[in-house]
Amino acid sequence: MAPATGPALAAAHLVKTYSGGRGKPAVRALDDLGFEVEAGTVFGLLGPNGAGKSTTMKILSTLASPDSGAAYVAGIDVARHPSRVRRVIGFVAQKPVSDPSDTGAENLVLAGRLQGLSGREATARARELLERFGLTDHAGRQVKSYSGGMARKLDVAIGLMHRPEVLFLDEPTTGLDPEARAELWLELERMTADEQLTVLLTTHYLDEADRLADRLAIVDHGRVVAGGTPEELKNGLRGDAIIVELRGDADPTAALAALDRVDALREIGGDGRTLRARADSGAATLPLALAALEAAGVAVASATVARPSLDDVYLRHTGRTFTRAQESAESVLESAS
Structure with a gap:
């Protein structure tokens, strides 16, 4: 097991292969991928669709298992102690996680209750996050009436309800128009400054990686081909x-x-x-x-x-x-x- 101190995230020699199906050859999604992320860092995995970014995130967040290799989150071995990992992470998937028929406030309170918060704690935390993401005036509206940018901010807020140590953001601005993307970038920058947490960000937007990430790993065909701060790389x-x-x-x-x-x-x-x-x-x-x-x-x-x-x-x-x-x-x- 990894020591209690050290990197907030670590991936070592990860390999993951998916069946091609219908007689097609197998697909090697990860091919000896590895990196380490220090606590308090916004770490970006940058690569085109199919490079292996989302597969890496799924393994680190216990949603998938590697064929070989090891992964650690907050010093916890992901394979041996998945339930412990889930208690210290927040996950914002590419697809919406909120219930469109419930209000923004109801979605947040439910997420908090599912994470073990009391009713009072969940309500207070929901109020705090609604204010932080500029959604207070829309808290009582059904999510299906939200714009794409508002719904995406709510998804991020849901991931933060239980104050995780590590937040996974999987392609957070995919599908948003340029104005909504820029607005969410501002919110994410404020969030990382206020929450003092480690963020793993996957993106295929070069400008997003340059803007948000403290450090980057460029992923190609399941391997990390370059790493460092955006300025170091350039x-x-x-x-x-x-x-x-x-x-x-x-x-x-x-x-x-x-x-x-x-x-x-x-x-x-x-x-x-x-x-x-x-x-x-x-x-x-x-x-x-x-x-x-x-x-x-x-x-x-x-x-x-x-x-x-x-x-x-x-x-x-x-x-x-x-x-x-x-x-x-x-x-x-x-x-x-």
Whole structure:
């Protein structure tokens, strides 16, 4: 058993395989995945759909068992003591957990009672969370009348009712419009500052990971391929990113060959009609790159210079952009359905 002190979360050599079904090959969801999370940290698992993020969260929250490997939550062995783990965690799933026919206040009180709070304690805690998430004026309304953003905030509040040590947020803003996403981000930032708890966040939004996570693990095909703070990961990429968007009639192969002839460029790659490269000085190198493309007869729609992003980090460690990885994952899910 893990010691009582140490990481708030730990995963070691986790392996999980799912049957493909209907004669299809098995799917390796986790492939020797591991990481540690210090107490009080917002830790993000960033990766496209199908990377293994949700499977990891299910194992840590006792909802699934690994084929091999070990997992600990608050120093508790998940496999040996699942009931103890459940008492110290809150879980906010991708799908709504509230009863749409009950009011917001009723949902919170019920969640508190199920977690062992007395009626008075549950009512007081519900009132506190409704105020924190800006839902006090809507406490007496049925949840089915809530907007998507309001319902999602209620889901997070339900996960916090019993003051867990660790909160799991599985894709918390999926399906929300940009305004609702931004509002929930603000609430989550306030929540983590006030509650002093450890948060495991899964997301496939680069901006969400950059904004909310203290530390990140980038997951690809069931493995952690890079980890650190968002700034550490971005600063690990020396120089600037040069992004070139080709016109519809341009030849990407000819464009890549032209960029390869520019000595100041490195890590040159293509993702459809979007080409990316790195340079020590983007401002000085971009004119050279455009001149090379023009000499090769390649038509350019736009070209920009940017500081390193998490998309650049993902490209460095996986060989493809995050957007392409997400599109590939969605294509696989569609074909399997």
